Amino acid sequence: SLGTETYWSANGVSGSSQFAASIQSSLVSEIGRPNRGVKTADFRVIKNTRITAALVECVFVSNPDEANLLKDDGFLNKIANGLFNGISNYARNITPTPGNSIANGNYKATKVLVNIDEPTNSQTIGGNFELKGWAVEQSGINSPEITAVHVYDGPAAGAGNLIGIATYGIARPDVASSFGKSNFTNCGFQLLINCNALSKGTHVIHVYAHNEQLGWDYSTVKVNVVNDGSGTQVTQQTVDTPTQGSTNPVVTNNVSTSEESSTNTNYATSGTKKVLISVDNPKNGQNVSGTFELTGW
Incomplete structure (x- = not known):
């Protein structure tokens, strides 16, 4: 493992x-390590407190490269500066109020925006696929002001149809640029989903984002799940820069089919039989670095 992550407790202050x-x-922003996002957990040091609390995992000492970075005084100074700036930015926008140790004085939430980039609406999927997008509270000051992103198979109904909790806090400078708000930079989310956990057929995936003042809001995408490998398509996607206030991505799809990627659901029972190979991830033309997962069928 490598990178930076920060935890808070939903049962804390x-x-x-x-x-x-x-x-x-x-x-x-200061140390430039991979962004592992903001996460929730009930660690005692952040749950059982009387004040606002966070647990920061700056880097992993179990990773040889990051362990070596901790021997560098310059890198340690960057960590200190990053922590100081984060605390200062938060403190500048809060004021104490009676009965509440900390409350936002200058920030009033107005609307949660959730955008799903991948998969696209009505896309046919199989094997493992990655759900990606971004979420912000449009009036956010210090950050995107989103505390968690949960993904459900249909409307949220508890653990019974929870697909997973997405990693949130991935860099999306395109979104920040579109809104003209640098504090929206780390607003991306992603979740690797195994289609075998879903029944074959049409599903409406609900992506819920949480803001502390407004609660949960969501966006949806309809997908056709094919667990037997039939009916899949090789799709290349280009996602345009999102526009302010938009909750739906602008996506151009170029779909190609061939003998190696057939949409004929009768291929197994008639005609010349073929070997089919489909690469789900990474996408065609996608930039990758470090360790990445190649999936397909």
Whole structure:
């Protein structure tokens, strides 16, 4: 493992989610390590407190490269600066109020925006696929002001149809540029989903994003799940820069079919039999670095 992540407790003191998001954003910007996102956990050191709290994992000492970085005084100074800036940015936008140790004085949430980039609406999928997108609270000051992203098979109904909790806090400079708000830079989310956990047929995936003031809001995408390898398509996607206020991505699809990627569902029972190979991830033309997962069928 490698990179930077920050935890807050949903059962802790109010304001902890925004505190964690502010620190994560500033620290990643300062030290430049991979962004592992803002996460929730009930660690005692952040749950059983009387003040706003966050647990920061700056880097992994179990990773040889990052362990060596910790021997560099210059890198340690960058960590200190990142932590200081994150705490300062948060503190500048809060004021104490009676009965509440910390409360946002200058920030009032207005609307949660959730955008799903991949998969696209009505896309046929099989094997493992990656759900990607971004989520922000449009009036956010210190950060995107999103504390968690949960993914469900249909409307949220508890653990019974929860697909997973997405990694949140991935760099999306395109979104920040579109909104003209640098604090939206780390607003991306992603979740690797195994189609074998879903029944064959049409599913409406619900992606819920949480803001501490407004609660949960969501966006949906309809997909056709094919667990037996039939009916899949090789799709190349280009995603345009999102526009402010938009909750739907602008996506251009170029779909190609061939004998190696057939959409004929009768291929197994008639005609000349073929070997079919489909690469799900990475996408065609996608930039990759470090360790990445190649999946397909």
